Amino acid sequence: MTAPTPHPSTEGRTPYPVGLLLAGRRVVVVGGGQVAQRRLPALIASGADLHLISPTTTPAVQAMADAGELTWHARPYRDGDLAGTWYALVATDDPVVNETVSAEAERERVFCSRSDDAAAATAWTPASGRDAGATVAVLTGDPRHSAALRDAIVDGLRDGSLAARQYRSHGAGVALVGGGPGDPDLITVRGRRLLADADVVVTDRLAPRELLAELPEHVEVIDASKIPYGRFMAQEAINRTLVEHAKAGKFVVRLKGGDPYVFGRGGEELLACAEAGLPVTVVPGISSSISVPAAAGVPVTHRGMTHEFTVISGHVGPDDERSLTNWEAAAKMSGTLVLLMAVDKIGAIAARLVEYGRSADTPVAIVQEGTTAAQRRVDATLGTVAAVVEAEGVKPPAVIVVGDVVNVLAAAFRK
Ligand SMILES: C[S@@+](CC[C@H](N)C(=O)[O-])C[C@H]1O[C@@H](n2cnc3c(N)ncnc32)[C@H](O)[C@@H]1O
Known part of the structure; x- marks a missing residue:
């Protein structure tokens, strides 16, 4: 394994930045390891006619080939592989192979990026990212510095702390x-x-x-x-x-x-x-219906335990003629029930679920103000939940989860 050269001298080598439009054009990547795995998605996105030459690949690269996103030639590089190629990327861990591909690229006048030796490359891959239609590409000569700058720029664009002053991306609406x-x-x-x-x-x-x-x-x-x-x-x-x-x-x-x-x-x-x-x-x-239980250690599904979860509004209770919920069906399903806006009506809801066949022992978790600093979880069963909510002074907003999933992660989450 050759150590990469992370800090190539930029002296006298000022790169000329350009955006290559590679759609339909032959691009060759030699080497199917981790470096290729990182670079391939952007090349796939460019629509290039992408050829990977490598006897082996990582499972992720193999999946790209299986999906038809690139053509994988499962063999070592051969002289002539760069014929008709517009752009090449060399990323094997064999310096001799890398050198040989570079030499062919030079002869064929194909711009060639080298993962092992930026100084020997004729193209540098910038650290790049995209946000809202803009491509950000940073070249500093030091890949780590480039990546850090790229992250700072993309993060700033995403959270709005970096914005073009004279430009509004939105009209009225x-x-x-x-x-x-x-x-x-x-x-x-x-x-x-x-x-x-x-x-x-x-x-x-x-x-x-x-x-x-x-x-x-x-x-x-x-x-x-x-x-x-x-x-x-x-x-x-x-x-x-x-x-x-x-x-x-x-x-x-x-x-x-x-x-x-x-x-x-x-x-x-x-x-x-x-x-x-x-x-x-x-x-x-x-949605709070999934994330609030999760924040309190309750997965709304768990393999081998439940194959469905149902989110129900408790805004109007089961005795209210305006209720559109089939409480009998909800009680008879075996999966998780997630109740929103149900703190006030939980007594009537729990009673109705038990009446229609859910066990009174069914575990219940009430999570108040989930994901905030004030989050708290109170546990009960369908039989006790009304009294527990009253005794503990539970207030909205709260998500109430009913079902065996309530305790499935108890070992990892209990205080
Ligand atoms: C009108 S609904 C809106 C639900 C929202 N659209 C969603 O997807 O989470 C309001 C109910 O959501 C639940 N809720 C929302 N945020 C919550 C939070 N942080 N903690 C607990 N419950 C929450 C409560 O049941 C609350 O009464």
Whole structure:
């Protein structure tokens, strides 16, 4: 194994940066190890006519070949392999092979990158990354320095701390952004980026508050629960607020807790915006229904234990004629039940589940304010949950999980 040369001298070798458009053009990679594995995805994405020459490969590279993303020639390199090639990448652990391929590349005038010896290469692969349609490529001559700079730039673009001052990536419109369950780190990269672009943010009580603190001064933050709605229903007033601001030329982010479409009325907001002829982007979020149990040590499924989980709103209880839930069916399924907005009605819900056949001994976990600093978990059974919630003073927001999964990781998670 040859030691790579991580710090090639850049003296007198100023690279000329260029973006190669390789679609349909022959590109040869010699060597199928870890280096190739790292480089191949970007070459595949470029649409190159990609040929890998290597007697063996890693399982991940093999999978790319099996998927038809490249042509794998399972043999050693032979002179002539670079004929008709536009670009070559040499990444074997045999310096003699690397040298020989380089020599052919030089003869054939094929730009050639060398993983073992940047000084002997005629092309350097930059540390690259992509964000929202921009390719960031950094060349410093020191791969680690390049990678660190690339990370800093891409991270900055993603979280919005680095933005082109004169450029707005969004015109007027609305984005319905799932903010995740509460921990500000659990919003998606796309959600965070759109939030950083917002002129107006219409937020919910359960949307992660810390994210608002990062917004620049000029951003107008509207608390949806405080919108005066007079003769309008609260939801209509929110819809109207989104539409009015977007029509006034603003980019409006509707920041919601969890996922916009899981008991989040995201669909209604989308329809209202669409009706007003406004462009709408929907960014999924990490729903509390899965992530809050996980944060408290409960997987909603576990192999050999449950083949389904059902997310149910407890907003209207089982005795309420407005309930759209088939509680009998829910009780009779054997899998996990995840109850949202169910703290107030848990007594009636548990009783109904037992009445329809779930054992009163079925384990229950109640997780309040999951993924936040205030998270707490209280355990019970279907038979005891009403009394436990009362005695422990459990308050919304809480996710209630019913089923054997509640204890399956107990050994690893118990205090
Ligand atoms: C109106 S629903 C919205 C759900 C959200 N769209 C989602 O995907 O998580 C609100 C309910 O979600 C649950 N919830 C949301 N965030 C929570 C958290 N951090 N901890 C516990 N429960 C949470 C509670 O059951 C709460 O009453």
